[in-house]
Amino acid sequence: MIRVLVWNEFKHEQESKKVASVYPNGIHSVIAEFLEKEKDIVVKTATLYDENCGITKELLDATDVLIWWGHAAHERVPDEVAKMVRDAVHEGMGMIFLHSAHHSKPFRLLMGTPCNLTWRESCDSEILWVIDPSHPITRGIDRYFKLDAEETYGEPFSVPNPDKVLLIGNYSGGEVFRSGLLYERGNGKIFYFQPGHETFPTFKIPAVQTIITNAVRFVAPSYRQVIPCPNVRKITDNMPYVI
Amino acid sequence: MIRVLVWNEFKHEQESKKVASVYPNGIHSVIAEFLEKEKDIVVKTATLYDENCGITKELLDATDVLIWWGHAAHERVPDEVAKMVRDAVHEGMGMIFLHSAHHSKPFRLLMGTPCNLTWRESCDSEILWVIDPSHPITRGIDRYFKLDAEETYGEPFSVPNPDKVLLIGNYSGGEVFRSGLLYERGNGKIFYFQPGHETFPTFKIPAVQTIITNAVRFVAPSYRQVIPCPNVRKITDNMPYVI
Amino acid sequence: MIRVLVWNEFKHEQESKKVASVYPNGIHSVIAEFLEKEKDIVVKTATLYDENCGITKELLDATDVLIWWGHAAHERVPDEVAKMVRDAVHEGMGMIFLHSAHHSKPFRLLMGTPCNLTWRESCDSEILWVIDPSHPITRGIDRYFKLDAEETYGEPFSVPNPDKVLLIGNYSGGEVFRSGLLYERGNGKIFYFQPGHETFPTFKIPAVQTIITNAVRFVAPSYRQVIPCPNVRKITDNMPYVI
Amino acid sequence: MIRVLVWNEFKHEQESKKVASVYPNGIHSVIAEFLEKEKDIVVKTATLYDENCGITKELLDATDVLIWWGHAAHERVPDEVAKMVRDAVHEGMGMIFLHSAHHSKPFRLLMGTPCNLTWRESCDSEILWVIDPSHPITRGIDRYFKLDAEETYGEPFSVPNPDKVLLIGNYSGGEVFRSGLLYERGNGKIFYFQPGHETFPTFKIPAVQTIITNAVRFVAPSYRQVIPCPNVRKITDNMPYVI
Numbered sequence A, B, C, D: 001m002i003r004v005l006v007w008n009e010f011k012h013e014q015e016s017k018k019v020a021s022v023y024p025n026g027i028h029s030v031i032a033e034f035l036e037k038e039k040d041i042v043v044k045t046a047t048l049y050d051e052n053c054g055i056t057k058e059l060l061d062a063t064d065v066l067i068w069w070g071h072a073a074h075e076r077v078p079d080e081v082a083k084m085v086r087d088a089v090h091e092g093m094g095m096i097f098l099h100s101a102h103h104s105k106p107f108r109l110l111m112g113t114p115c116n117l118t119w120r121e122s123c124d125s126e127i128l129w130v131i132d133p134s135h136p137i138t139r140g141i142d143r144y145f146k147l148d149a150e151e152t153y154g155e156p157f158s159v160p161n162p163d164k165v166l167l168i169g170n171y172s173g174g175e176v177f178r179s180g181l182l183y184e185r186g187n188g189k190i191f192y193f194q195p196g197h198e199t200f201p202t203f204k205i206p207a208v209q210t211i212i213t214n215a216v217r218f219v220a221p222s223y224r225q226v227i228p229c230p231n232v233r234k235i236t237d238n239m240p241y242v243i
Helices: A017-022 A027-036 A055-061 A079-091 A099-103 A105-111 A206-219 B016-023 B027-036 B057-061 B079-090 B097-102 B105-111 B206-219 C016-020 C025-035 C057-062 C079-091 C099-104 C104-111 C206-219 D017-022 D026-035 D057-061 D079-091 D099-103 D105-111 D207-218
Strands: A002-008 A041-048 A065-069 A094-098 A118-120 A125-131 A144-147 A152-154 A164-173 A178-186 A190-191 B002-008 B041-047 B065-069 B096-098 B116-121 B125-128 B145-146 B152-154 B166-169 B175-183 B188-193 C002-008 C039-046 C063-071 C094-098 C116-120 C126-130 C146-147 C152-154 C162-170 C178-186 C188-193 D002-008 D041-047 D065-067 D094-098 D118-120 D126-129 D142-148 D152-153 D164-171 D176-185 D187-191
Touching: A002 A027, A002 A206, A002 D065, A017 A125, A027 A041, A027 A065, A027 A206, A041 D079, A041 D176, A055 A079, A065 A079, A065 A206, A079 A094, A079 A105, A079 A178, A079 A190, A079 D105, A094 A099, A094 A105, A094 B125, A099 A105, A105 A178, A105 B041, A118 B002, A144 A206, A152 A164, A152 A178, A152 A206, A164 B166, A164 B175, A164 C079, A178 B166, A190 A206, A206 D065, B002 B027, B016 C126, B027 B041, B027 B065, B065 B079, B065 B097, B065 B206, B065 D142, B079 B096, B079 B175, B079 B188, B096 B166, B096 B206, B097 B188, B097 C039, B105 B175, B125 C039, B145 B206, B152 B166, B152 B175, C002 C025, C002 C094, C002 C099, C025 C039, C025 C063, C025 C206, C039 D105, C057 C079, C063 C079, C063 C099, C063 C206, C079 C094, C079 C104, C079 C178, C079 C188, C094 C099, C094 C104, C099 C104, C099 C188, C126 D142, C152 C178, C162 D164, C188 C206, D002 D207, D026 D041, D026 D065, D026 D207, D057 D079, D065 D079, D065 D099, D065 D207, D079 D105, D079 D176, D079 D187, D079 D207, D094 D099, D094 D105, D094 D142, D099 D187, D105 D176, D142 D207, D152 D164, D152 D176
Parallel strands: A002 A041, A002 A065, A065 A094, A094 A190, B002 B041, B002 B065, B065 B096, B096 B188, C002 C039, C002 C063, C063 C094, C094 C188, D002 D041, D002 D065, D065 D094, D094 D187
Antiparallel strands: A118 A152, A125 A144, A125 A164, A164 A178, A178 A190, B116 B152, B125 B145, B125 B166, B166 B175, B175 B188, C116 C152, C126 C146, C126 C162, C162 C178, C178 C188, D118 D152, D126 D142, D126 D164, D164 D176, D176 D187
8 A cells, every 4th residue: 555645735725715616625635535546545634734734753654655735835844844854755755746846845955956937827728748658657648638727837947857857838828847857866756746726626637636646656665764874894794775 | 160060961952942942052051151150160061962971981080060950861861871970979079960850860870769759740830948048058048939930849759868958849739849959979969959840941040040059069079089998908908098 | 477588699608618517508598597486477588599589570579578698699680680679679678688788789779879898808706786775676685796706897888878877886806887777768668787797607696686587577568559659730639649 | 267166174184183194284275276277277265164164155156166075064064054055056156075075065955865875984995987988077087097095985875866977986895986976956067076085195196186177167157147937927028048
């Protein structure tokens, strides 16, 4: 079983009627709902409004994949929580950052760059093209899929050169954006996925759900531990890696 | 001085009135013309209609950067010429492949993949976005530039994962394409650049000329030689790399 | 079930008493033997001495992972066979190149570079260090493993910059070598693994067997097909990727 | 002129007689001395013992390349200084991290990983092999160079997969280490170079000086600015990149 934790800022849904009308129980609930239909996945959720953001070391130790959505309150996540998340990724926890989580503390800590991008609140439609059709994350997706409305993100996206670009978005307003990016940091796999503005029902769209579900399975670790880097007297003083 | 050789298939210009009206003296002449304005660049041209395609070992030895445009007659370039070009890149010769040269023999030999892509002859306009604004090849280009008409190329583009994606194109018809890609093979640098359909005056557009000129300087080798891989009896039997 | 085809040149074993004493039934037999112990793997073998090198389109279509060992008779593999292997990799067939197969025709076709390296026939011992302990291919391997005798390979190894370096070898004579390299070409995954000189019983060593077995599972495709790149009139004329 | 700032912790030289005997005026003085011989380079130095570590925003704004050596007092560099250095790299400042600076705050901030490695204080000798002989940083270096004594660093080195591995070290005790690594973060280029333990006269060795001098020229920015990521109403509301 893959143990998923869906973390959501959950601010817009409580403060904006428009957003509440799309996600009355929060974005996290919609994501949890479609993931829970999978036989190999179990889901927990946490939000900014839980104690300590709902994140503890014990919970992260029992999490295989953490999904993160945040936007307007990145700074309210304590530095210690962000570092705890980063360290769990180093150990092997898989991580999926959604949409505006590009500016979240854990993402910026893991990337080492500003993670800025150009944006427009718009009524653009977006066509997301599959760049790597043989990758497990794009399985089940045709050559492309379309979102009738999505916030426009534009390049440059100041992240390190990704290991792979899986998807590129074409916005009707003229922009492009690298919409699906893979990284590894320590033992952990990271997937950044651009769609998911709070005012649109993006997470209810089957292609989006397919990609997130595929990504959960792809970034889930086969095992997890801190990479040991011992101070050794000679090379035969070695410590085994594998538990 | 950077010694550039512009190679052009030169078939469409001689067989199509439409193309001849855009490039009466051939695509190679237009490219040579704007490059020759640069004080650090000298240019020669060659076409499919020259003896042995205009390519000899001696000429390649005296070429720092080879620019290649081909489309309808890739197979008329002899395998021996394609291998000679490949080997010159391995030694350090820089190479720029333009537009439909994605299917040229030298490009496919260097990539090791089919280099297929999806395409449409269209009247799409294209906006090319700068992904890496700090790269020497995109210097002098704003956030993007626009081509009023260009043949539509689409993903997937079956090339190896590039070292860098410098540009991504957004077509008005909805496609995206990784329009500026960097590779290294042996000692040689390779730049693939998507614009340049023969029926449009793409190579007369300043932004396109800027990028090709920048690319010439970027892929030009600082030195050139075959990498020696000696059979040695012990490591002190070494051969020096540097001439 | 993962369908593995082990291809071996099988020349040294028949011509050299020394090699025959180590691999009396050929290197392919030893590799087949340890792979056949795995419940999820079925194995066939082929050699240069079979008709058409033992390679047919039908056989490749029914092969998930092709393992290749060659050394002294690379040129006797017909170009058509080498291209057939390359094309199968593009479709998704996984491929493992062992030791001197760095100079085999299929490897050079897939890499697009000379694939030269420095070498010494020696009695060096080699320590192979795990660079990426979280990768599935290095699972079950400690921080390093040691080979009492192996032919010395040295850098530079003129291959494209690999997607990942999984192992680096330290030779007692002083050289280093990137001993485990990952690539993708088209839909296919490729693993190059340096150990395996014909005069040493390298393929009988448990750590070597573990890595090859892990690699079989890693490069095996989840599905297989040619990537379609249709000529479309408009983007809705799309063809589905997924069968 | 390339404006270099050499930052040195300068603790060992003042506290250890052994180190002081090798670097009586500090490691920074030796590095500054050989760089100042170059006609295109001007050098300043700073140490932990200067006010605010000798680092100000104004100084970084006037620095093209920052070289960093630190070991025993990484934590005494204030977080604000480390972030200031990181941000200058994002803008385009080049950066060279030497030896134990792998654990410095700016390096860890830029990498996003623990940057741990295995190590032994030893009397190992080290042979550093050139992996990429065509790269500007390895120009003037033969196939390898040897250090009679150097602290042993071992893999795994928990850094992100580098853009390029330029050098790999072979230690007489049996380890290997990726000794020359290239990264980009934002507009800035980063070179990590492993040699330089404080008890050995490593920085007085010509090959080491050649590599550091080459690296200064390679990581120096052609221009420098924050990448603008504007919030635009439509794409024509663009801001120019190039000053």
